[in-house]
Amino acid sequence: MILHVLFTEDGIPGWIGEAPREGSEPVEGLTVAFLAAHRRTARGKWVARSPARPEAPTPEAMAEAAEAAHAAALAQRDETVRLALAAEADPLFFRWQRGEVSQEAWLDAVARVKARHPKPERP
Known part of the structure; x- marks a missing residue:
């Protein structure tokens, strides 16, 4: 099967399709998976692309994650307290009400x- 590819300046396939597109080049015998994992050098040699490095989280994202973790811990604590009160303190409350x-x-x-x-x- 022939695929048509638009390459970036770095030789990375930026667009891959079965039909030609303005500026695309025909590539025969390669799969989409191969093209996605490789780039073409200036001399036409295919080399494996290094995996993308994850971006460091922004301070805002870190603060948001910390706030979400705190909210989850608080909700878990509230549920635990509710269950413990129901098992231990509520019976005493009703006994107190009855004297x-x-x-x-x-x-x-x-x-x-x-x-x-x-x-x-x-946090």
């Missing part, structure tokens, strides 16, 4: 749960 235990016993249970699960600090 079976003191309010202090219920508040101590709430404080113990919150002490075990502190809020995550902001």
